[in-house]
Amino acid sequence: MRRIKILFLSLVIPILFGCEEKHDLPGLDKFSQSQLIVWNRHLSEIIIKDIFSPPVASRIYSYPNIAAYEALAPAYPAYKSLSSQYNGLSEIPQPDTTKEIYYPVSSIIAFSTVGKKLILDELKMEEYEAEYLAELKRIGIREEVLNNSxxxxxxxxxxxxxxAKKDGYVETRALTRHVISAKPNTWQPTAPDYMPAVEPHWNKIRPFVMDSAxxxxPQLATAFDSSATSGFYKEAMEVYSIVKNIDKEKLLIARFWDDNPNISYTKGHVTYFQQKLTPPGHWISITSSAIRKNKLDMMEAAETYVMVTAALADGFISCWDAKFAYNSIRPDTYIERYIDPDWDPILQTPPFPEFPSGHSVISAAAATVLTHKFGDSYAFIDSTQLAIGLPVRKFNSFNEAAFEVGESRIYGGIHFRAACDLGAEQGKAIGNHIVSKLRTRKAEQTAKL
Incomplete structure (x- = not known):
């Protein structure tokens, strides 16, 4: 395990000189090793309770992980700041080298400082931070070092x-809602809540690495056509038939990758809601599992998180730009209008246009980054949905998991095949762009991150 050299002498010398105050550096290192995994889990828990939409969640995951990376990088000479690589990010403040700093603490504090300003439940984040600092004091970090860090x-x-305040997010809060079109090929609000479109102006958010939204x-989807001999009708019939004849495995796959952050249920006159992970939260969980399984040190974990979160965030910006440009009809609307008025999808249709599939885009983007990091034959077990009573699923690669995501949207009755297949191609291009543009190492000795 790596040691933070600048602190090592400061912690060992008092022991050598027989001072009463002692510090357990191995204990600190062991504790710090998993803290980015812990704090991303904290963030996911808050995002679920605050009910953020998937695009907003991707933004919330990105900035704290960038802060954590940048606050930790000074302790690792082989790594470099990403300030010149993210759009609009100026040079990061450098530490005072005359002071003793334990950078893993700085990293988590940077994460917490940013995270609590992007969520609603700031008190919960402050509670997590207080618990973290209390544990550091219990382990025995010297007060001066803790304060400096x-x-x-x-x-x-x-x-x-x-x-972050300059990325356009605040400005988009004041923009008008999406205007519903009367054209037959366009998106319409769907049952059961008939919600307005979510984040219609997300393409105005500043991309993290891409040149623009x-x-x-994506390549052009199948042209809309209501005639029974058309290609579009055939795509609709595929969705219709799968849902009508759904088997247990396809149903499980649809449920496993649903990741709808706020599903409504109505019984009689009572409506209640279930909150779950978002699609980016699901891929953060997969990323955390890979980091844990491979026992990455804290710096390499931070590196992995910034790469994945950049792919997720830019994936949503790119996807939402296309969604509202095409403004495509959902299977729920098309099938009830042209095929079977009594048909219902398996999953609750999300409130935004159909093409391309957002989960397909961001899953392919994340899988591309993770494949670059861990390899194309990385087998893993995804236990993300145990919390909601679903069994684990096993995959032979990240790309296999991403492919299943696309299939799940068809099985669930919420997307046509073109939206998933072409969305995956779009996401893969974004993931490759992130890998080629974000350079975390000063020396490029290896092909991996």
Whole structure:
């Protein structure tokens, strides 16, 4: 396990000189090793309770992980800042080298500082931070070192927050809602809640690495046509038939990858809601599992998180740009209108246009980054949905999992095949772009991250 050299002497020398105050550096290192996994889980728990939409969730995961990476990087000479590589991110404040700093603490404090300003339940994040600091004191970190480390983490976190405030998010909160079109090929609100379209202006958010929201446009989908001999009708019939004849395996796959953050249920006159992970939260869970399984040190874990979160965030920006440009009809609307008025999808249709499939785009993007990191034959068990009573699923690769995501949207009755297949191609292009543009290492000795 790597050691933070700048702190090592400061912790060992007092012991050598027989001072009463002692510090357990191995204990600190062991504790710190898993903290980015822990804090991403904390963030997921809050995102679920705050009921953020998938695009917003991708933004929330990105900035804290960037802050954590940047606050930790000064302790690892082989790594470099990403300040010149993310759009609009200026040079990160550098630490005062005359002060003793334990950078893993700075990293978590930077994460917490940014994270609590992007969510609703700030008190919960502050509670997590208080518990974290209490554990550090129990382990025995020296107060001066702790204070210096916190101060640097806050400084980096403040810098990332100032950058985040300029990404257009606040401005999009005041923009008008999506206007429903009367054209037969366009998206219409769907049962049971008939909600307005979610985040119609997400393409105005500043991309993290892409040149623009329209940098990666999907290929054209099958042209809309209501005639029974058309290609579009045949795609609709595929969805219709699968749902009508769904088997247990396809049903399980649809449920496993649903990742709808807020599903409504109505019994009689009572409506209640179930909150779950978002699609980006599901891939953060997969990423955390791979980091844990491979016993990555904290810096390599931070590196992996920033790459994956960039793919997720830019994936949503790119996908939402296409969604509202095409404004495509959902299977629920088309099938009830032209095939069977009594048909219902397996999954609750999300409130935004159909093409391309958002989960397909971001899953392919994340899988591409993770494949670059861990290899094309990385077998893993996804236990993400145990929390909601679903069994684990086994995959031979990240790409296999991403492919199943696309199939799940068809099985669930919420997407046509073209939206999933072409969305996956779009996501793969975004993932490759992230891998080629974000350079985390000063020396490119290996082909991996």
């Amino acid at each position: 916190i101060a640097y983490g806050r400084e980096v976190g403040g810098h990332i927050l100032a950058w 329209s940098h990666f446009k």
